Amino acid sequence: MRSGRVFIVEDQLNFRKGLIKMLQGRELGWQVVGEAGNGQDALAMLAELQPDLVLTDIRMPVMDGLEFVAELRKSYPDMLVIILTGYKNFEYAQAAVRLGALDILIKPCTEEDVRQIMNKASERFYEKYALQQKQHMQLQLQLDQGLRAVLLDLPYEMSILQGLNEALAGKHLWLLHMNNEDMAHRSNGKRDMSLLQFAFSNIVEELVKGAGLEAQLLLVEHGTFLLVTDRPLIDDSLQEAIPAASLAYLKIRTVMMAMGPAPSANELSELYLLTKEAVSGPIDLPVVSGQETGSGMVLSLNQARVREMEVQLMSAILVGQEDSLHDLLQRVLAELKAATTEEMRISALSLSIAMNSTIQKQFDPEDSGALARIPNEMPQLHWTSEEVLDWAEKQVKNFVLQFNQWQASKSDNVIERAVKYIEEHYNEECRLTDVASHIHLNPSYFSVVFKKATGESFTRFVTRVRMDKAALLLRNTDMKIFEIACAIGFDEPNYFTNVFKQQFQMSPKEYRSANPTP
Numbered sequence: 001m002r003s004g005r006v007f008i009v010e011d012q013l014n015f016r017k018g019l020i021k022m023l024q025g026r027e028l029g030w031q032v033v034g035e036a037g038n039g040q041d042a043l044a045m046l047a048e049l050q051p052d053l054v055l056t057d058i059r060m061p062v063m064d065g066l067e068f069v070a071e072l073r074k075s076y077p078d079m080l081v082i083i084l085t086g087y088k089n090f091e092y093a094q095a096a097v098r099l100g101a102l103d104i105l106i107k108p109c110t111e112e113d114v115r116q117i118m119n120k121a122s123e124r125f126y127e128k129y130a131l132q133q134k135q136h137m138q139l140q141l142q143l144d145q146g147l148r149a150v151l152l153d154l155p156y157e158m159s160i161l162q163g164l165n166e167a168l169a170g171k172h173l174w175l176l177h178m179n180n181e182d183m184a185h186r187s188n189g190k191r192d193m194s195l196l197q198f199a200f201s202n203i204v205e206e207l208v209k210g211a212g213l214e215a216q217l218l219l220v221e222h223g224t225f226l227l228v229t230d231r232p233l234i235d236d237s238l239q240e241a242i243p244a245a246s247l248a249y250l251k252i253r254t255v256m257m258a259m260g261p262a263p264s265a266n267e268l269s270e271l272y273l274l275t276k277e278a279v280s281g282p283i284d285l286p287v288v289s290g291q292e293t294g295s296g297m298v299l300s301l302n303q304a305r306v307r308e309m310e311v312q313l314m315s316a317i318l319v320g321q322e323d324s325l326h327d328l329l330q331r332v333l334a335e336l337k338a339a340t341t342e343e344m345r346i347s348a349l350s351l352s353i354a355m356n357s358t359i360q361k362q363f364d365p366e367d368s369g370a371l372a373r374i375p376n377e378m379p380q381l382h383w384t385s386e387e388v389l390d391w392a393e394k395q396v397k398n399f400v401l402q403f404n405q406w407q408a409s410k411s412d413n414v415i416e417r418a419v420k421y422i423e424e425h426y427n428e429e430c431r432l433t434d435v436a437s438h439i440h441l442n443p444s445y446f447s448v449v450f451k452k453a454t455g456e457s458f459t460r461f462v463t464r465v466r467m468d469k470a471a472l473l474l475r476n477t478d479m480k481i482f483e484i485a486c487a488i489g490f491d492e493p494n495y496f497t498n499v500f501k502q503q504f505q506m507s508p509k510e511y512r513s514a515n516p517t518p
Contacts, residue, residue, distance in 0.1 A: 008032065
């Protein structure tokens with residue numbers, strides 16, 4: 001899941017640079033994508049930067065913050081905005097509320113003030129991101145429905161042809177066909193068929209992703225899929241891996257055949273029919289019953305369920321909400337109990353795939369296993385509700401166990417190694433991402449673990465180390481203040497002076513006078 005993109009608009013250079021330094025390590029889950037010194041410059045940069053959050057001062061030259069936000073709202077009505085101000089003015093607060101600001105940050109502010117307000121922004125961003133993902137899936141479902149109807153020569157609105165032609169422009173098509181006899185042997189009714197197709201689709205998507213291929217997989221009708229890719233060729237290894245994995249995991253033989261460049265939408269049904277005849281023998285024209293369309297819709301909804309669950313799991317981990325993570329898992333298990341046996345199998349498999357994906361992305365991002373998301377054992381078609389629920393509970397228990405083990409293993413010596421790295425590199429940029437990479441830990445979660453262990457945020461800890469080193473140099477050397485600033489990793493002496501004063505409640509010059517060199 002991507003980080004939120006933040007744009008800082010502030011005319012006071014020192015304060016702006018301070019915010020950037022605090023946020024650029026992404027410890028708070030945000031990526032600084034740009035900065036500006038007034039509203040007019042900021043407006044000109046919005047379209048290119050496309051931020052998720054804008055932090056803007058009110059009092060600025062050329063165009064102040066309130067004018068800027070008012071103009072911003074005309075093109076970006078839903079963009080998150082936080083107002084920065086050095087004035088505790090009720091009228092400013094009212095204006096900020098009218099312009100839909102998420103919150104107001106009063107300057108001067110502490111690092112904890114910034115952390116709290118950015119955590120609030122993170123929660124709102126993840127809510128918006130999840131909603132956007134759901135809306136995107138709904139649009140994708142509509143496109144899938146239209147493409148499926150065209151392929152099967154079912155009734156469809158002529159208005160969809162333009163959208164399909166645009167979506168398929170420059171694409172290449174492949175047909176994946178699961179052996180009918182194997183499917184019949186492995187399934188007992190439509191619900192069992194749905195489970196097998198759902199499992200197969202996840203296997204294919206995982207292998208395709210592992211091969212670095214941009215592609216979309218569509219269930220056309222029972223056991224037959226369309227793979228839409230942006231490349232004319234697919235590596236032989238992937239063409240071999242998909243049938244091999246289908247046979248190994250599902251005991252179903254699969255044929256994969258190239259259909260060539262995507263033709264215009266009104267020619268798709270003929271190409272599809274010819275290709276399917278080539279892989280499965282002569283077939284009758286499909287019956288216009290909507291059954292195939294319904295099966296595809298069910299599969300698409302199941303895939304959407306997996307992605308939504310992944311977003312929920314990862315957002316809970318990224319913002320350090322362990323209680324929310326456990327509550328989410330318990331809620332999903334409770335919902336499983338109310339489902340029918342057939343629905344329970346697919347829902348349990350969806351949960352397992354989402355948890356395995358989270359393990360791969362968050363706990364072990366270096367795991368290169370092609371099928372890391374697919375559980376070694378899937379719910380069997382003959383299982384009762386109790387057996388499926390027991391399997392799901394074991395999957396959740398295993399996920400929580402891995403989560404706890406991951407926390408423990410990373411916490412054992414990670415803080416000691418992180419502190420050592422900071423002590424050795426404090427005079428360099430020393431970003432959170434650099435330290436996290438050094439100790440092989442996800443950056444977002446490293447910030448949570450670090451604060452739990454030290455009681456300080458990463459940024460605050462590094463700043464304190466630097467200030468302690470600066471104090472040592474002030475007491476024991478005759479180095480100039482700008483030389484000390486440079487020696488401990490500060491590019492701007494004025495910014496160093498401001499930070500030092502926050503730490504020691506006196507300027508570097510005053511500190512040196514109060515602590516003369518022996």
